[in-house]
Amino acid sequence: MKIYVGFFILILAFTVGCASDQATEEPTPPAEIPTQEPQPQVRGIFLEGTAGGDAETLNWILAADASSHSYAGQAFDSLATYDNQWQVVLRHLAKPVEVSEDGLIYTITIRDDLRWSDGTKVTAEDYVYTLKNLMFSDWLNYPYKGDWQEEVNGETVFVEPEVLNETTFVIKRQTVHPEFMDDPIYSLTPYPKHIAVKYEGDVEAFTQAEEFNNLTYTGNLGPYRFKEWIRNDKYVVERNPDFYLGQEDGSPYFEEFVTKLFGTSAAALAALEAGDITYTGIEPEQVAKFKEMEEINVYTVPTRSYDLIVYNLRNNGWEGLRNKEVRQALSMSISKKEVIDSIRLGFGDPAFSFIPKPSPWFTEEGVPKFGYGSLYDKEAAKQMIYEAGYGVKKQDGTVEVQNKDGQPVILTLATTPGGGIAEDLAFLVKQELADIGIEVDIKLIPWPTLLRQYVMNKVSGTDQEPRYNNGPEAVSEEPWDMIIMVFNTHPIAPSGSSVFFGTDGGLNYWGYSNPKVDELFKKSRSKEALSEEVRKEIYGEISRIIADDQPVDFLTFPRSNHGFQANVEGIDVGMRLGWNYHKWHFAAP
Amino acid sequence: MRQGGLQWYIVRRLIYAVIIAFGVVTITFILLRLGPSSPADKYLANMSARTQDPAQVITAIEARYGLDKPIYQQYADYLINLARGDWGWSFSTSMPVMELIKKHWVYSFQLIFLSMVFSAVLGILIGVYSAIKQYTKTDYLATFFSFIGISIPNFWLGIMLILIFSVQLGWFKTYYDTGLPMFSLANLKALVLPVITLGTGMMAGYTRYARSATLENLRKDFVKTARAKGLPEWTVIGKHVFRNAILPIITIIMFDLSGVVFGGAYLTEIIFGIPGLGRISFNAIFANDYPLVVTITLIGAIVVLLTNLATDIVYTWLDPRIRYD
Numbered sequence: 001m002k003i004y005v006g007f008f009i010l011i012l013a014f015t016v017g018c019a020s021d022q023a024t025e026e027p028t029p030p031a032e033i034p035t036q037e038p039q040p041q042v043r044g045i046f047l048e049g050t051a052g053g054d055a056e057t058l059n060w061i062l063a064a065d066a067s068s069h070s071y072a073g074q075a076f077d078s079l080a081t082y083d084n085q086w087q088v089v090l091r092h093l094a095k096p097v098e099v100s101e102d103g104l105i106y107t108i109t110i111r112d113d114l115r116w117s118d119g120t121k122v123t124a125e126d127y128v129y130t131l132k133n134l135m136f137s138d139w140l141n142y143p144y145k146g147d148w149q150e151e152v153n154g155e156t157v158f159v160e161p162e163v164l165n166e167t168t169f170v171i172k173r174q175t176v177h178p179e180f181m182d183d184p185i186y187s188l189t190p191y192p193k194h195i196a197v198k199y200e201g202d203v204e205a206f207t208q209a210e211e212f213n214n215l216t217y218t219g220n221l222g223p224y225r226f227k228e229w230i231r232n233d234k235y236v237v238e239r240n241p242d243f244y245l246g247q248e249d250g251s252p253y254f255e256e257f258v259t260k261l262f263g264t265s266a267a268a269l270a271a272l273e274a275g276d277i278t279y280t281g282i283e284p285e286q287v288a289k290f291k292e293m294e295e296i297n298v299y300t301v302p303t304r305s306y307d308l309i310v311y312n313l314r315n316n317g318w319e320g321l322r323n324k325e326v327r328q329a330l331s332m333s334i335s336k337k338e339v340i341d342s343i344r345l346g347f348g349d350p351a352f353s354f355i356p357k358p359s360p361w362f363t364e365e366g367v368p369k370f371g372y373g374s375l376y377d378k379e380a381a382k383q384m385i386y387e388a389g390y391g392v393k394k395q396d397g398t399v400e401v402q403n404k405d406g407q408p409v410i411l412t413l414a415t416t417p418g419g420g421i422a423e424d425l426a427f428l429v430k431q432e433l434a435d436i437g438i439e440v441d442i443k444l445i446p447w448p449t450l451l452r453q454y455v456m457n458k459v460s461g462t463d464q465e466p467r468y469n470n471g472p473e474a475v476s477e478e479p480w481d482m483i484i485m486v487f488n489t490h491p492i493a494p495s496g497s498s499v500f501f502g503t504d505g506g507l508n509y510w511g512y513s514n515p516k517v518d519e520l521f522k523k524s525r526s527k528e529a530l531s532e533e534v535r536k537e538i539y540g541e542i543s544r545i546i547a548d549d550q551p552v553d554f555l556t557f558p559r560s561n562h563g564f565q566a567n568v569e570g571i572d573v574g575m576r577l578g579w580n581y582h583k584w585h586f587a588a589p
Numbered sequence: 590m591r592q593g594g595l596q597w598y599i600v601r602r603l604i605y606a607v608i609i610a611f612g613v614v615t616i617t618f619i620l621l622r623l624g625p626s627s628p629a630d631k632y633l634a635n636m637s638a639r640t641q642d643p644a645q646v647i648t649a650i651e652a653r654y655g656l657d658k659p660i661y662q663q664y665a666d667y668l669i670n671l672a673r674g675d676w677g678w679s680f681s682t683s684m685p686v687m688e689l690i691k692k693h694w695v696y697s698f699q700l701i702f703l704s705m706v707f708s709a710v711l712g713i714l715i716g717v718y719s720a721i722k723q724y725t726k727t728d729y730l731a732t733f734f735s736f737i738g739i740s741i742p743n744f745w746l747g748i749m750l751i752l753i754f755s756v757q758l759g760w761f762k763t764y765y766d767t768g769l770p771m772f773s774l775a776n777l778k779a780l781v782l783p784v785i786t787l788g789t790g791m792m793a794g795y796t797r798y799a800r801s802a803t804l805e806n807l808r809k810d811f812v813k814t815a816r817a818k819g820l821p822e823w824t825v826i827g828k829h830v831f832r833n834a835i836l837p838i839i840t841i842i843m844f845d846l847s848g849v850v851f852g853g854a855y856l857t858e859i860i861f862g863i864p865g866l867g868r869i870s871f872n873a874i875f876a877n878d879y880p881l882v883v884t885i886t887l888i889g890a891i892v893v894l895l896t897n898l899a900t901d902i903v904y905t906w907l908d909p910r911i912r913y914d
Contacts, residue, residue: 054872057683062653064632141649204652204678213683231682231689232872233864234765262764263859263868266748271763448630465644520841539745 010378025198039250040585042572043241046254049268049280054232054261059212061134061191064143067577071229074237074257076221079108080186084574086358086492088186092122092221094167097185103176103530104187109168113244115219116192122221128161129193131171139201146506147184150175176527178535179493192217222246223252223582234547235259245582253570255586272296272563279568282561284345290563299562299573302358304491306351309334309413309422309429309553314457315509316475318411320403324549325388329381331370331553334432338407339555343424347561351554353543354500358575359491360532361539372556382436391437401437410439411481414454422484425555429482453477455509468509476509483510491575493537495524501546512551517542594912595905599898606894613890617883618667622660627651628680628877654680656879667883677880679871686884689869695771699864700854701846703784708792711841713786713791716799717831723804731796747786747860754782764862787857791845798841802834809833836907843900847893 009096026233045221063069077091090096092114098107114122122500135142136158149156152174160172173180199206211217215226223246224237245251260277262268267282275295282290282298291298311321311330320326336350350372355362369375382399385391390409391401403409413429415422423444430440445454455472456466466477490496498521501506503513520542529535547554562577567587572580629650651657655666670677676686719731755763769776807830808814815825841884854868866885873881904911 054682056681056876088889138649141646141653143646204655207653207680207683208678230767230864231684231693232868233862260764260862261864262862264748267751267764267860267862270748270751270756274759274763276755276763448626451630452625467644 029297040253040583041588042250042253042255043236043584044254044586045256045258046279046568046584047233047258047260047277047354049260049271049277050269051262051263051265053282055229055235057207057213057229058215058226058229059207059209059405060189061130061140061142062207071235071259072215072225074222074239075215075218075226076189078187078189078358079110081579082186082492082576083579084572086152086360086576089579097181099181103178103527104173106173106181107164107168108171108185111244112167113247114221115242116194116221117217117219120192120194121166122190122192122219123166124163125166126190126193126302127188128163128169129196130190131161131188133153133193133200134191134196137504139203140206141566144184150177175525176530177495177525179490179495181488182493183496189221197361205291216387224257227256234261241581242384243312249583252582260346262413269563272565279562279564280561284347284561287345287347287561295549295564295566297564299564300347300443300559301562301573301576301577302349302575303558303560304356304575305488306354306356306557307339307425307484307485307486307555308351309555310510311551311553312481312483312510313513313551314475315473316479318409318481318509320385320388321389321481325384325430326390327553328368328548329384329388329436330369330433330438331550332375332381332384333372333436334429334553334555335376336371336555337376338432339425339428343421343428344556344558347559348556349559352547353554354487354489355494355539355543356489356491356557359489359494361491361494363536363543364539365540366544368544370547370550371553378432385436392465399437408439409437410441412441412443412479412483413484414443414445414450414480415484416447416450422486425484429484439461440482450483454480454483457509468507469511470506472503472511472513474511495521500522501542501551510551514545514549517545521546529540556566595902599893599902601900602894602898606891606898609894610887610890614668614671614883614887615664617886618664618879619660621694621877621879621882622656622663624877626877628654628656628879630877643794654678654879667880679873679878679881680765681876681878681881682869686880689881690866690884690888693864693866693869696765696863697854697858697867699771699776700780700783700787700857700863700865703780704788704791704854705842705846707784708788709795709838712795713799713838714793714837715805716801717826717834718798719775719796720803720807721826728800731800735793735796738789739797741789743790743856744788745855746789748783750782750786751860767864783857783861783863786860787854794845795838795842798838799834803830806830806833832907836904839903839907842899843896847889847896 004470007303014027026033053065055069055071056065057068058072060069060072061073062312063083079093079097080091081089083089087214088096092110094109099105100107108124108127110122110124110127112121116122131148134140135145135148141248148159150173150529157174161169162172171185191212195209195211196206199209202280206212218225220242221241221244223240223243224533225240227238228234228236236256238256239254240246243252258270262271262280265281265283268277268578269282269290271277272280272282272290273293273296287300290296302328309331311317311327312429313322340348340350349357352364352367356530382391382401383400386393386399391399393399394408401409411433413426415426417423425444426444430442433440433581452466454476456468457476458464458466458470459473460475464474487497487500498518499507501512501517502508502514502521503518520538523529524535524538524542529538564571568584569587570580570584571577619772625855627647627650627757629647632646632650648657655663658666667677674687678684679686679689715731715735719728722728751763755761762779765779765783769779812825812829816822820829854863854865855871858862858865858867870882870885872878882892
């Protein structure tokens with residue numbers, strides 16, 4: 001899987017690890033029913049090949065990378081997960097979370113059969129301790145503690161967890177947040193209080209704690225147990241016979257689940273072709289070849305990320321970019337179809353807002369589709385730029401785009417090097433904009449430098465610490481006009497995207513501001529928005545306004561391709577491909 | 590040669606090695622701290638930052654790893670811990686630095702050792718034979734393959750070998766399996782393709798050096814004298830030509846050895862999924878894992894110093910005329 005420039009907001013921790021059926025809610029059919037599926041046999045080792053980076057730690061609360069959460073998540077589930085239809089599937093929850101009528105109190109009841117490795121019961125106290133003493137603490141600095149904070153009278157405060165009884169706790173908010181359950185409650189998982197207290201307050205001891213670095217505490221909380229981790233080589237977990245869901249269906253069905261790291265995707269693909277591994281992601285250009293192989297099944301699924309071109313609306317960007325019509329014109333000159341066909345090789349859908357099609361909040365109604373269909377029109381784009389004051393009309397009636405002082409327009413486009421999709425996109429943009437008379441100067445900047453010198457900003461001449469959004473007057477150290485990025489969105493809880501599109505959004509580094517959008521995002525976290533109808537209206541309106549403002553050019557929602565050996569069964573193909581991975585199994589030989 | 594002279598020479602070289610190693614640690618330590626990036630960078634990239642202040646995040650993460658202290662204090666702490674045998678905690682892999690290196694050095698060592706043996710033995714034999722048979726078809730063939738060997742990039746050769754011998758023919762696994770017992774035929778088999786990948790370029794180089802050095806010595810007067818005295822040809826080549834020709838080749842082999850230990854084998858490790866020190870050090874640099882980077886640099890320096898010393902000692906054994914007193 002290609003990973004390039006990207007902010008990962010709304011990270012659903014343990015994406016692979018959150019897997020199972022809604023075992024607690026399914027009635028058990030009588031044994032004599034002949035149509036009952038036979039229980040799969042436990043057999044074999046599932047070998048996942050990946051060309052991504054290794055995890056940094058299994059002590060997940062310290063982790064900032066997706067691999068760490070993915071590795072650790074195989075040993076414990078969270079409170080709930082989603083299936084491919086984005087329906088909630090209970091995991092450690094005994095019953096659905098109850099929300100008070102005013103939307104401020106969440107009552108969470110966990111299963112009473114959850115155990116730590118030493119046999120002690122997992123209790124509500126463990127969850128509340130994890131929240132209050134670890135996630136909210138200053139000494140540990142949990143990277144995602146912002147998920148548990150709210151703005152109250154201009155101050156940032158934490159929500160208030162409280163134990164009700166052994167298996168029930170509540171979380172009290174002071175402001176309404178209709179998506180609080182989807183993100184972050186469902187992804188919550190506890191640390192064992194009786195072990196964690198030994199290290200409390202000592203970040204070095206906590207960081208190096210053997211129990212947390214070797215996951216020796218995870219009991220029956222997940223389908224697999226930690227076995228071995230050879231850095232930069234493989235991460236091995238073995239079947240957990242005590243798995244709380246396995247008591248009913250005998251899952252998981254692999255003896256071991258191994259994540260094998262490859263240095264290149266070519267090596268991982270060769271291993272899949274040779275039958276040395278069970279699964280790996282497939283690059284678009286390899287899909288046709290693997291689809292022809294009988295022994296490989298290739299599944300193509302939508303993703304929840306989108307690639308886009310960010311326009312710099314701050315004072316160190318080209319002044320034309322602060323004009324909505326100019327931005328629309330630029331986006332009208334870059335073909336989304338070309339991006340999908342030539343760069344994504346057909347594996348993508350055009351993007352017009354930050355909400356993907358599988359989301360219940362997706363709408364096309366009234367959303368302008370710049371760069372697509374009739375709105376991919378370079379002549380019209382030139383005319384719009386001319387009308388905005390950046391061009392001259394020649395004698396033959398054609399428009400020549402230029403700055404107000406008559407100089408040619410040269411835009412700086414920054415992205416990361418590496419020969420990947422971001423770089424291909426950069427050259428496509430250069431080619432497209434050349435057709436309307438705009439020169440693009442591509443700068444390939446290593447990611448840390450891009451962040452510090454182009455993305456982070458501060459008001460010049462002040463001693464402000466650089467941030468991603470230091471207010472409307474702030475500018476980055478280096479001037480830029482466009483940056484190619486990948487953002488993630490949560491299809492069920494897209495209000496988190498206010499960090500990108502809200503005036504004060506923590507990641508709104510390009511300086512976009514529209515009071516109407518701010519108001520709508522605010523409304524999406526109000527009592528009124530507890531109604532799904534209202535929320536649908538809100539997101540529809542936000543999509544329309546942002547698409548019209550074009551502070552960014554949404555390009556595509558890519559689709560990813562996954563190759564499995566044909567003897568793997570039980571896969572539910574969809575956006576949440578791994579949601580039931582503990583039920584995957586090998587076919588009988 | 591006087592034994593005491595050599596011993597004193599070794600002692601002096603070891604003292605120099607300690608001083609140089611100290612300098613390497615100091616310079617690496619300071620340069621890393623003065624660089625623009627920080628271990629907190631990864632948090633900046635992945636942080637949701639909804640209400641988090643990046644500046645606070647950097648401060649907190651640096652405090653977590655003790656990087657908030659003044660640099661002289663960090664340096665003093667590092668040296669004190671080093672003196673106690675504590676090499677620090679690798680924060681990109683979440684384990685003690687020395688434990689990590691102890692686990693992984695062997696993967697690099699076996700690959701490098703076997704590649705050196707493969708390339709040196711074959712390279713020298715072909716080179717010497719090529720020189721003896723100068724301007725014959727055999728010589729031209731060896732020269733042709735040497736140039737190809739030098740020209741082929743490791744990553745291309747490795748992938749080709751995998752596609753042909755693993756994917757098409759199914760003779761080898763596509764990747765190196767760390768689960769195999771170290772001293773087993775299965776492990777040796779698993780290393781065949783990586784060794785060919787890493788060793789081919791080096792072998793081609795040694796072939797050229799060996800050919801050239803042998804040719805040079807074949808023309809020397811003492812060789813003519815040996816032949817005039819009626820010594821058998823294999824004695825002339827083995828005792829008089831080869832022994833003199835090997836000296837510059839030993840230097841090159843030792844130099845290569847110190848070069849591939851850290852970095853040179855990186856591409857081969859990447860292609861075959863070998864978790865050796867090349868991969869570890871590369872990742873450590875990009876993760877700004879200071880303790881690990883400093884230790885790996887130090888070990889690299891020590892290997893270079895020791896291989897140089899070993900080269901000098903081998904010289905005295907191969908050529909008694911060389912003295913260090």
